[in-house]
Amino acid sequence: MRRLGWLLLIGIVALVGGALFVAQDWGGRGPSARALSFEVPEGASLAATAARLEQAGAIRSAARFKLYARLFGAADPIKSGDYRLPRGLSAADILKLLQGGRTIQRFVTIPEGWPAVLVQERLLATPGLEGTVPVPVEGSVLPDSYSFQPGDTRESVVDRMQQAMVAYLAAAWERRKPGLAVSTPREALILASIVEKETGKPSERRLVAAVYSNRLKRGMPLQADPTTIYPITKGKPLGRRILLSELRAKNGYNTYAMSGLPQGPICNPGRASIDAVLDPADSSAVYFVADGSGGHVFADTLDQHNRNVQKWRAFRAAHGI
Numbered sequence: 279m280r281r282l283g284w285l286l287l288i289g290i291v292a293l294v295g296g297a298l299f300v301a302q303d304w305g306g307r308g309p310s311a312r313a314l315s316f317e318v319p320e321g322a323s324l325a326a327t328a329a330r331l332e333q334a335g336a337i338r339s340a341a342r343f344k345l346y347a348r349l350f351g352a353a354d355p356i357k358s359g360d361y362r363l364p365r366g367l368s369a370a371d372i373l374k375l376l377q378g379g380r381t382i383q384r385f386v387t388i389p390e391g392w393p394a395v396l397v398q399e400r401l402l403a404t405p406g407l408e409g410t411v412p413v414p415v416e417g418s419v420l421p422d423s424y425s426f427q428p429g430d431t432r433e434s435v436v437d438r439m440q441q442a443m444v445a446y447l448a449a450a451w452e453r454r455k456p457g458l459a460v461s462t463p464r465e466a467l468i469l470a471s472i473v474e475k476e477t478g479k480p481s482e483r484r485l486v487a488a489v490y491s492n493r494l495k496r497g498m499p500l501q502a503d504p505t506t507i508y509p510i511t512k513g514k515p516l517g518r519r520i521l522l523s524e525l526r527a528k529n530g531y532n533t534y535a536m537s538g539l540p541q542g543p544i545c546n547p548g549r550a551s552i553d554a555v556l557d558p559a560d561s562s563a564v565y566f567v568a569d570g571s572g573g574h575v576f577a578d579t580l581d582q583h584n585r586n587v588q589k590w591r592a593f594r595a596a597h598g599i
Contacts, residue, residue: 300346303338303339303342303346303369304342304346304350304368304369304370305368305369305370306368307366307368308336308337308338308366308367308368308369308372309335309336309337309338309366310334310335310336310363310365310366310367311335311365311366312365313362313363313364313365314334314335314336314362314363315360315361315362315363315382316330316331316334316336316360316361316362316363317359317360317361317428318356318357318358318359318361318376319358320358320429321358322356322358324344324347324356325340325344327356327376328340328341328343328344328347331343331372336363336367336372337369337372338369342369343369343373346369346370347373350370351370351373351374351377352373352374352377354377355377356373356376356377357376357377357378357379357381359379359381359382359427359428360381360382360384360428361375361376361380361381361382362382363375381427383425384406384425384426384427384428385423385424385425385426386400386401386404386407386423386424386426386435387400387422387423387424388400388419388420388421388422388423388424388439388546389421390421390474390546390547390548390550390551391421391474391475391545391546391547391548391551392421392513392545392546393416393508393512393513393514393544393545393546394413394414394415394416394417394418394419394512394513394546395413395512395513395514396513396514397413397414397419397436397439397546398411398412398413398414401432401435401436402432404432406426406427406428406429406430407426407430407431407432407435408429408430408431408432409431409432409433410432411431411432411433411436414436414439414440415440416471416513416542416543416544416545416546417443417467417468417471417542417543417544417545417546417547418439418440418443418546419436419439419440419443419546420439420440420442420443420446420546420548420549421546421547421548422439422442424438424439443546446549446552447463447466447467447552448463450466450549450552450553450556451463451466451556453556454466454556454557455556455557455558458491458555458556458558459490459491459492459494459495460491460494460539460555465539466552466555466556467543467547467552468539468540468542468543468544469487469490469491469494469539469555470487470543470547470551470552470554470555471543471544471545471546471547471551472490472500472502472504472505472540472544473486473487473490473547473551473554473555474545474547474548474551475502475504475544475545476502476503476504477573477574478572479572479573479574480550481573482573482574483550483551483554484554484557484558484559485558485559485561485563485566485574485576486554486566486574487551487554487555487558487559488558488559488560488561488563489561489563489564489565489566489576490502491555491558492561492562492563492564493564494538494539496564497537498537498564499533499534499535499536499537500533500538500539501533501534502533503520504544504545505531505532505533505540505544506520506524506525506527506531506532506533506534507520507524508531508540508544509527509529509530509531509532510524513544513545530542531544561576562578563576563577563578564577564578565577565578565579565580565582565583565586566583567583567586567587567590568590569586569589569590570590570594575589
């Protein structure tokens with residue numbers, strides 16, 4: 279009788295110990311000493327994934343992981359994609375993560391004012407995207423950060439960027455201010471691309487938009503340096519002073535040699551520049567020039583503008599610009 283009691287006690291201890299081991303092995307801290315990047319390929323089975331998890335050091339045993347998953351896990355399949363496994367993540371939480379599809383978010387960012395050639399270059403240089411892509415139509419891409427999953431095509435990402443631009447421009451056009459110098463969404467896009475290139479200061483956008491709007495209404499040439507540069511570099515930095523011959527060139531973009539808007543956008547403008555063109559500042563200024571601080575000084579008359587230009591030239595000479 280005493281022997282039976284001892285055997286029963288040993289059995290209970292073993293059972294409790296085994297239960298504690300399973301609980302710790304399944305739900306306790308995992309073996310990984312650092313965060314891990316882990317990929318589940320398309321169509322990967324639980325067994326193959328468990329083997330790769332053990333090899334990566336995320337779990338202690340692939341065989342036990344499969345057994346625990348069947349006994350304690352949900353019946354949902356694991357989902358393909360790239361995952362980040364935090365340090366020490368338990369086997370139970372790893373399964374939940376893979377079944378939930380909470381993959382690493384990858385992004386490609388297009389800054390405001392980038393020309394189409396740079397958009398193409400960034401997409402081609404972004405790992406994880408597939409296929410080639412032509413240079414997008416200038417001005418058709420809305421600058422922003424766009425998420426993607428490995429295996430997405432570059433063309434599909436450009437499609438989303440262009441759809442975003444179409445949607446934003448349409449919505450912005452609907453809330454436009456009355457009496458604008460532009461009469462269509464495309465004209466607004468073209469002018470916004472010039473505003474985007476002319477100033478990097480958010481506080482100036484509506485003033486710059488007002489200057490160009492006033493010039494358009496008066497039939498004055500826009501005389502915007504970025505439009506002169508665009509046919510030469512396709513929107514990339516020129517890296518030198520504009521030549522006199524380039525200021526005189528007639529090519530559909532040079533607003534020194536023509537009145538009105540250029541034939542198309544010269545970059546991909548952001549939301550703020552589009553909004554500025556559709557709600558310009560209440561200003562009668564028709565001139566502006568750099569002020570040496572990264573911004574500009576604005577003028578209503580040519581006499582005021584000439585004085586401002588002289589100040590700018592003096593500043594450049596004093597600073598060796």
